[in-house]
Amino acid sequence: MTSRVEHTDVGAYALGLLDEDDRMAFETHLLGCPACRYELSDLAGVASVLSGIGPVEEPGPPSHDREGDVIDLLHRKKAADRRTRRGTFVIGMAAAVTLVAGGLTIGTQLGAGEAPQIAQGHSSHSGMNMGPAEQFYAEGQPREGKGVDGVTGGLVVESKGWGTHAALKLAGVKGPLECELVSVGKSGERRVMTGWSVPPAGYGVPGSPDPLYMHGGSATPLKDIDHFEVVTSAGKKLLTIAA
Template identity: 30%
Template structure:
């Protein structure tokens, strides 16, 4: 594959839309191309922000219907790989429709995964649905806020993280892309850096490598954000050195 072709794959790579052979070739190229590295991180952050900003929350009627149906509908059996084979057989067009579809899927996966994980952690069925809906609305509101500012950083193992902050809303969202799963029995925990004092800002989903996380609590003048690896359930204070530190967007 020519270098010119590799330069054109930044958007598809950020959206995890490349087949294995192209992804491997691009990652080898990415290690030595600062321009593609920056463009890939910007694509990932922009896609999440634009997609989530257009998210609409379902009304109470739909919520009640879903809660009722999940107790009566049988699980669909595995398709035996039919979907995966269909994806591999699909035409490899690089037109606008492919990008639009990939962007929608990436945004839905990020928001959906976060909502489902937070849904499962709550205690009561009604409370689970309400909390997931409220958090999704707040998360989308931060990303769509007119004053939202972002900062993107390269993390370990090729992952990237973007911190989005709205001063007016006094809230922050962390967007992760390509993070390795934490060690067994551990979880990534987010922290606000209150000028030297670390304040817990919630846990990340240990089973998801790419996700959008509404950070818990107000920003309240924090100087930055840190990520540590903590025991399952989280810690009151960091018990490990941070794997990443991001200063607040200017």
């Protein structure tokens, strides 16, 4: 049994890869860890992908004639190849689950339709640690917003089959606050694209210089959106970005 239970063990637990002692230890950990319970519920669909993969049956006892030996050898090679392919698939799925449990966003396409990406926050870092939201923002053409009380930021948007995808950059904001990115349609319809909490240290301020990057999505087509707003839970408008 390992000496301690990691939060990232949620991926291995969802796939049934933990041994008995570690499984029991992790289930005890789940009782006192809401974050892991939340991640586990999100991973239920991923784990179900493996439900159709059964154990590889071992070949029967070898025969004692030359023809039987050759056939037995071929059976063993086939079984070994199947085990290798299955092991590679399980390892790949475990890696994917670990990425999801670690907070990364993984985009999938089901059939011919597109699925919106999960909203995901990321405090800016350079180089290899750039998150998906920050990367999308950096590679796009930001639309600068108009802020209040020193708040600055912008938005990169793209039209999708399901609506509008956006990446937000936000700085100059101090917490604690609860905020939402909202799309405001030309008809006046308001749709929440994503929400988050600002810690007391804030983002893009002295002592906490990194801005916040967030993914979000709206079912309203981009052509039907008038502007975007970042608002607090108290209704204060922090940033306005024209569409």
